[in-house]
Amino acid sequence: MSGKFxxxxxxxxxxxxxxxxxxxxxxxxxxxxxxKDSALNGIESVRKNATREGAFESKTSGNDKFYFVLKATNGQVVGQSQMYASAASRDAGIQSVTSNAPDAKLDDETA
Incomplete structure (x- = not known):
């Protein structure tokens, strides 16, 4: 089973x-x-940028939790992770986005 949006x-x-x-x-x-169309464009941006070199920015919060953001080619943030207890967990989260996003199905719960 693969990931989903x-x-x-x-x-x-x-x-x-x-x-x-x-x-x-x-x-x-x-x-x-x-x-809604803007959100759908955001999903497409995640799909495209998830495998792009340099698209992820690893960060540390003020309370020493770890997280990442995914940026489009124009530098705009298109998604942010949850907070992780360790840098290794954050890095595993990045890998999960990279492997799941490109082929993730869309589950539209807005109807």
Whole structure:
């Protein structure tokens, strides 16, 4: 089983998506989008950029947790990970996005 993109509508009417690994764990979360088409474009951007060299930026939060962001070629952040306890877990999360995103199916829960 491969990963999937889960497209959702927030209570305020905006759209967002999560990329889930094959085990159902969220590995990447998007920002909020005003339009559904914009969220779908964000999903395509994740698919394209997940395997691009230099697209991931590894970060450390102020409370010493580890996370990453995925950036499009224009430098805009298209997704962010959860917080991880270790750098190794964060790096495994990056690998999971790289392997799951390109072929992930879309689960549209907005209807």
């Amino acid at each position: 889960q497209l959702k509508k927030a209570k305020d009417g905006q759209f967002h998506f999560n990329l889930l690994a094959s085990n159902g764990q969220v590995i990447l979360t998007s920002e909020l989008y005003k339009a």
